[in-house]
Amino acid sequence: MTQDTPGAAAHTDPDILVAGGGIAGLTAALALHTAGFGRVTVVEAARELHHVGAGLNLMPNAVRELDALGLLDRLETDAVRTRELRYYHRSGALIAREERGLRAGHRWPQLSVHRGHLQRVLTDAVRERLGPGALVAGVRVAAVDQLPGGRPRVHLEHRDATGRSLAAVEPDVLVGADGIRSAVRAALHPDEGEPPWNGMLVWRGVSRMDARRTGSFMFIAGDDRQKAVVYPMTEPSLRRPEVLVNWALAMPADAVDERFLGDWNRPVPVSRFLPHYEGWEFGGVSVPEVLRAADGAYEYPMVDREPLTCWTHGRTTLIGDAAHAMYPIGSNGATQSIVDARALAYALAVHPDPADALLAYESGRRPAMTELQHANRRLGPEVVINLAHERAPGGFTDIDRVIPPDERRAIAARYATAGAFDAETVNQGSPYDAPVRAPRPAGAAR
Numbered sequence: 001m002t003q004d005t006p007g008a009a010a011h012t013d014p015d016i017l018v019a020g021g022g023i024a025g026l027t028a029a030l031a032l033h034t035a036g037f038g039r040v041t042v043v044e045a046a047r048e049l050h051h052v053g054a055g056l057n058l059m060p061n062a063v064r065e066l067d068a069l070g071l072l073d074r075l076e077t078d079a080v081r082t083r084e085l086r087y088y089h090r091s092g093a094l095i096a097r098e099e100r101g102l103r104a105g106h107r108w109p110q111l112s113v114h115r116g117h118l119q120r121v122l123t124d125a126v127r128e129r130l131g132p133g134a135l136v137a138g139v140r141v142a143a144v145d146q147l148p149g150g151r152p153r154v155h156l157e158h159r160d161a162t163g164r165s166l167a168a169v170e171p172d173v174l175v176g177a178d179g180i181r182s183a184v185r186a187a188l189h190p191d192e193g194e195p196p197w198n199g200m201l202v203w204r205g206v207s208r209m210d211a212r213r214t215g216s217f218m219f220i221a222g223d224d225r226q227k228a229v230v231y232p233m234t235e236p237s238l239r240r241p242e243v244l245v246n247w248a249l250a251m252p253a254d255a256v257d258e259r260f261l262g263d264w265n266r267p268v269p270v271s272r273f274l275p276h277y278e279g280w281e282f283g284g285v286s287v288p289e290v291l292r293a294a295d296g297a298y299e300y301p302m303v304d305r306e307p308l309t310c311w312t313h314g315r316t317t318l319i320g321d322a323a324h325a326m327y328p329i330g331s332n333g334a335t336q337s338i339v340d341a342r343a344l345a346y347a348l349a350v351h352p353d354p355a356d357a358l359l360a361y362e363s364g365r366r367p368a369m370t371e372l373q374h375a376n377r378r379l380g381p382e383v384v385i386n387l388a389h390e391r392a393p394g395g396f397t398d399i400d401r402v403i404p405p406d407e408r409r410a411i412a413a414r415y416a417t418a419g420a421f422d423a424e425t426v427n428q429g430s431p432y433d434a435p436v437r438a439p440r441p442a443g444a445a446r
Contacts, residue, residue, distance in 0.1 A: 014172035014354055017154060018042040019141045019184050021049060023115075024320025024337035025177035026122035026135075030069050031345035033129050036436045040130060041171075045140035045178070047159055049123060052265070053115035054204045054298070055233045055246025057082060057218070057331035059421035060106040062338040067108060068430050069342075074121050079113035080232050087384050088221035088282040091395030095388045096408050100218075105423040110331075112218065112233045114206065114244060118334070141178065142166065144187035150314020150355050173354050174316040175344065177337075180305060182322035188313050195303035195325065197256055198377075202302050202328065203273050204248040207293035211236040211243045215285045220382055223389040226251050227382070228280060228287050247290050248328070249273060256301040268299040302327055304377070307370040310362075317358040319344055324369040330380035332372060332419050339420070340365055342432040349434035372418050381415045384408060 016032060018025045021044030032040045058066070066072055083103050087095040101110035126135050143155040152174040158165045176184025180195055211232070218231035229248045236243050251273070270291050280287035291297075305325040311318045320337035344361045351357035379386060384403060392402045416422040 013038050014348075016040045016173045016175065016348075017169065017171035018175045018177055019154075020044065020176070020178035020182075020320075020322070021046070021123075021135060021137070022177065022179060022320070022337075023118060023122065023334050024322070024341055025175070026119070026126050027066075027069070027338050027341035028175055028177055028319060028344055029126050029130060029134065030071075030122065031065075031341045031432075032348065034069055034436070035345045035349040035434045037345070037348070040134060042126065042135045043139040043141070043156065044135065044137050045159075047138040049119075049135075049137055053119070054206050054248070055112060055231070055244070056115050056118070056334045057231075058111045058113060058118075058338070059331055059335040059419065060101055060108040060110055060423075060426045061419070061421045062335040063108040063111055064426060064430055065338050065342045065432065068433060069125075071121055071125060072108075074125075075111065075113065075118065078117045078234055079111045080235055082110040082112045082218055082231070084217040086217055086219040086283060087382070087388075088219055089385070089388050089392070089395055090221065090223045090226070090280075092282060093388075093395050093397075093399070094283075095384050095399055095403065096412075098412060105427075106421075107427045112231050112246065114233050114246070115334075141176075141183040141187075144174065144184060144316065146314055146316070150316075152314065152316045172315060173348070173358070176316065176318040176322045177320050177341075178322055180303065180321045180325040182318065184316065185308075185318055185322050188310075188316065188318070189308065192306070195305055197301045197303050198327070199252050200250050200302040201253040201256070201299060202248060202250050203268070203297050203299050204246070205270070205291075205294040205297040206233075207245045207247065207290050208242045208295065209245050209290065209293050211241065213285070213289060214243055214245050215283055217283065219282050219285070220385065221280070221282045221287075222250075222385055223393075224386040226276065227385065228277060228282075230282075230285060230287065230290055245290055245293075247287070247294075249277065250302065251276060253301075266299050268297050270294050270297045272297075272299075304373060307373050308366070311366055312358045312362045315354050315358065317344070317362060323366070324373055326369075326373045327376040329376045329382055330372075330415055330419065332376070332380075335419070335421070336369060336372065339432075340369075342430065346432035346434040349436075368418070368420065375415060375418050381412050384411055 029040050082100045085098045138159045142157040145153040214232050220229050227250045232243045234244045277287045319340040347357040347361035
């Protein structure tokens with residue numbers, strides 16, 4: 001990091017600090033490098049980078065952006081091209097069946113993948129392309145000051161085996177990619193408080209199962225009070241006949257320990273919630289069987305963040321969950337973080353002034369993400385489950401009499417458009433393929 005005087009003219013190759021070594025931060029570093037930026041540093045609060053977590057879905061618009069970064073082949077070595085999504089009534093009756101990804105006419109697939117695999121692919125690529133020193137663990141943002149001219153002064157806390165130390169740096173650009181409890185967001189919006197809880201608890205985990213018992217599709221099932229999401233994340237092979245299956249469950253709770261709001265990795269025994277899902281079977285897949293095969297389970301309160309009226313202050317901005325944390329509905333958390341990263345790199349590449357670039361990035365992304373946050377609070381495409389329960393609580397024999405086909409299609413299409421993963425939008429190609437900046441020659445003055 002440089003220690004230039006506040007208000008100094010922008011560098012030809014700006015010094016960019018990314019706070020957060022998760023999906024958003026690592027993708028941002030790769031996107032910036034691809035666009036020709038040579039001085040990018042990612043700091044991550046965790047002292048060790050553990051590739052853990054459960055599964056996630058990457059929608060075709062995010063897969064398109066990862067392909068543009070040259071990561072798709074590596075990512076697909078341990079992922080599933082999602083072919084079909086099904087919605088089921090709690091009674092077991094099928095509500096809707098949707099083709100996904102390539103089967104739905106997209107040029108890029110939808111991918112079901114373990115978060116740890118995606119994180120590993122991104123981490124390895126950052127170290128290979130930007131150098132091992134570009135990703136620094138054990139360093140968190142403690143505070144951010146705005147200097148005259150909009151430049152940030154970032155106070156960093158270093159944690160290692162010997163203790164903690166503080167340092168201040170003044171990058172040309174600060175990117176807050178540090179999640180739902182973002183320190184950068186807190187510095188910009190100090191009166192915001194805790195993430196609001198919606199009264200639901202979520203349990204998630206990964207199971208190892210015989211492929212014949214898992215189905216080849218993704219399903220979301222339940223009613224307006226209790227839901228289950230299950231899908232495979234790996235394909236069977238001679239080397240590994242078992243497949244990894246992701247699952248996530250949701251039920252209401254009377255209270256929650258506020259210390260765990262926004263904590264995605266609190267381990268709990270499967271026995272805590274398994275009895276609530278006995279007898280649940282959809283399309284030949286038994287939810288209790290999946291749960292009994294779990295490696296472990298994690299519990300977290302379902303929270304999001306209130307939409308902000310501003311992501312950017314001077315040369316500081318937010319991406320991913322730090323900008324627009326939303327309920328885990330519609331497979332848009334990781335997806336939109338990846339798109340944010342590419343949009344940010346594009347804006348910085350085409351606007352000479354970093355402050356102008358960050359405002360352009362925000363104006364292109366914030367309105368759509370605000371709409372998506374609100375859509376997820378309305379349950380997005382999963383609202384068909386609630387509608388089916390409200391109109392036919394005991395089940396049905398003809399879904400078309402309960403939710404007409406045109407209504408089901410309109411719900412799905414409206415959400416796909418809000419997330420910009422409808423086939424027409426995706427197939428136009430990436431809007432973020434910026435002209436590559438000429439890198440600063442080695443040894444040039446800074």
